[in-house]
Amino acid sequence: MIINGDLVTRKSYQHDLMFRVQSVQGSNVKLMGETVRLEADAPFEDLEKVSGVEYERRKKQVDEQEAYSYRLFRQDYRLLKEKRDAEAGSGYTTKKEMNYFQIPPRILHIDGDPLFLKKCIALYEQLGLQVHGQYLHEKEMPEKVMSLIEKVQPEIVVLTGHDSYSKAKGTTRDLEAYRHSRYFVESVRKIRSKYPNFDQLVIFAGACQSHFESLIKAGANFASSPARVNIHAIDPVYVAARVAYTSFMDHINIWEVIRNTISGEAGLGGVETRGLLRIGIPYSTEPEELS
Structure with missing residues (x-):
């Protein structure tokens, strides 16, 4: 018996991905990817429950992928910090005198999966970034x-x-052949109608197999999925x-962005974009006065 919340794989796809059972409607089961942003439907007879041993094996693989991606980002972060230190300290005679503050951008992360959103918020915090997270079903996003x-x-x-x-719904060019791409596209268009400057409001849009070209055309700086992969x-x-x-002050090297991701260039792409971090000097160590 398969019920909501069970972890399953699909026999017809050689058990390639692990899914959570989102809902059961008659003989049809709605599935959400456990580690990838894919939504799918499958009949009962095509599903097989994931055993505890198999879950641990797959979880270990995913943990290793995430750890490697995190290490790549930390390496790039250190390089970026060294560059900032050099630029901010160019007017100082000793390194000890150098002290600056930085103003990172505000991030709004809207996610159609509350569990993935929670995981993403934890990673933002791990990376030292402040974010406002909001769960919305994809169909609600444009509104x-x-x-x-x-x-x-x-x-x-x-x-x-x-x-x-x-x-079955059309070629890869047909937006209607995608489950939620049209909602991402409409949302991006609405944002760009009010915020047309690509370097003042940076947009990432898309999920598994999304219509990359439509998202970029609508005004996303970065999007998924060029090769229609997960x-x-x-x-x-x-x-x-x-x-x-x-x-x-710097343009972002698109390849350096993509290399930190698990999906790589088949899953993500983008257009030339400036960074958003601003630094200032000097950093005050004086306590703020009470008003």
Whole structure:
């Protein structure tokens, strides 16, 4: 018996991915990717429950992937920090005298999966970034995204959740052949109608197998999925973090952004964009006066 919350794999896909059972409707089961941002449907007879041993084996693989991606980001962060230190300290005679503060951008992360959102928020915090997270079903995003932006006033907006492409509904060029791409596209268009400057409000949009070209055309700086592949749950965080920790004086190397992600260039792409981090000097160590 398969019920909501069970972990399963699909026999017809050689058990390639692990899914959570989202709902059961008659003989049809709605599935959400456990580690990738893919939404799918499958009949009961195509599903097989994941055993405890198999779950631990798959979890170990995912943990290793995430740890490697995190190490890559930390390496790049150190390089970015060394560059900031050099630029901020150019007017000082000794390194000891050098002291600066930094103003990172505000991030609004809107996610169609509450569990993935929680995981992403934890990673933002681990990376030292402040974020406002909001769960919205993908269909709600076009209607509610602007009110959230007006409330949070972010410099980076992440629109993600679940998506999928169905060959039965059309070719890869047909937007209607995708489960949720049209909602991401409409949301991006609404944002760009009010915030047209790509370097003042940076947008990441998309999920697994999303219509990359439509998202970029609508005005996203970064999007998924060029090769219509699945993307990992935390990949959007690394894209946002790279933008957040790159100086506004510098252009972002798109390849360096993508190399930190688990999905790589098949899953993510983008256009030339400036960073959003600003630094200032000097850093005051004096306590603030009470008013």
